[in-house]
Amino acid sequence: MINFLQLVKHILTLIFLARFSIEDIKKTEVSNLEIFLFFGMSILFYIFECLNNSSFETIFSPIIFLFFSSLLFFLGQWGAGDAFILTSLGLLFPSSFILSFFYFFVISVYGIIYSFLYSFIFSFLKGKKYIIYSLLPFFFLLLSFFSNSVFSFISFLFFLYSSLPLLIKVQKDFRRKIKIDKLKEGDVLSSFKFWIGITKKDILKLKRKGIKFIEVKEGVRFAPTFLIFFILFELSYMKVVIWMPPFLMLFLHALQNLF
Secondary structure: OHHHHHHHHHHHHHHHHHHHHHHHHHHOOOOHHHHHHHHHHHHHHHHHHHHHOOOHHHHHHHHHHHHHHHHHHHOOOOEHHHHHHHHHHHHHOOOOHHHHHHHHHHHHHHHHHHHHHHHHHHHHHOOOOOHHHOHHHHHHHHHHHHOOHHHHHHHHHHHHHHHHHHHHHHHHHOEEEEEHHHOOOOOEEOOOOOEOOOOHHHHHHHHHOOOOEEEEEOOOOOHHHHHHHHHHHHHHHOOOOOOOOOHHHHHHHHHHHHO
């Protein structure tokens, strides 16, 4: 019975994350109802996990994932939906203190790589081909996968530094002015500190003020990162060899030695 429920949990998680990724890429937003359903499902499975596993370690993942997801939201790095999805993953797959930090670190690393690739493709599709700003980061990124642990980490740091010019350029392209008539519910205004979509009520208020144009901003559609992480998690669970930058395992060993 327990194995069957675990299988159901993994399949439902895959379906939800795949759907979130498709919606985010196509519409730049994910349905709040689906996110709340996913969050509710994660709470139910977490309660079941706690009833069958009284280990104190089951509390770490939800707390750590909730803390960092909320921190990134209040820093204006992503939306509330992303925070809910990440917290839900912490509830669905509770683990030890060390593994919780490691999993979050893996999500962060692949999130950074995904953001860089997304920015490059975004600029290419917009006709602003910042290829000259992408060659060096691509080189260091590949090097981080093929070097040994220490040089892998150094290469990744060089990748981060060398990718800044591209990210700064694309950041400007994420903002655009549109006619107030084209403003729709869910759009994020450039003046908003947090990634919260505008409501229909707010749109009506702006129209009543006689505003003709408004600046909106678009960010990296981050939902696919959670799907990538989950696939890596599944491959690891099935003892499949995972191709990842060697410094990630170096980080895991460092955590194990510290704690």
